[in-house]
Amino acid sequence: MYHKPIGTSREVPVEFEILEIDDLLINQLRSVVRISKTREGLLLQITADADLKTTCVRCLKEIFQPLSVEFEELYQFPSRYREKTDMILPDDGFIDLNSLYREYLILVLPIKRLCQKDCLGLCVVCGANLNETVCEHQAEVRSSADVIRREELP
Ligand SMILES: [Zn+2]
């Protein structure tokens, strides 16, 4: 791309099976990187879809949550940069896409990680997954609630 005329662009598909962000695992990242040469440098326009592998905060089941992100980043040619904060194209022309994806995917991570909107969680006594089963303790909780209600009656 260095020696191509201004205005040239091309699209490059990028895929990662696994991308680690701190202690998080991003799976099946599928992305298209559109690289355009401008007067200032190389403009990267990126769309990406991936699955966040995580656990439900209530029932601890392993889940995959879809992530989707769109961003662009301009890498200036070294001879043209003026501000220190600008991204400069490295001398070897190699752009670290991994850290770009990390930087932007972190922004779209879901705050509530639930297997389903109304996940029932785990029994606090035996740890049974209450989405899948009703344990004896749940029955007890319910019947003692009934007792209280009956006692409250005048
Ligand atoms: Zn759950």
Ligand SMILES: [Zn+2]
């Ligand atoms: Zn239980």
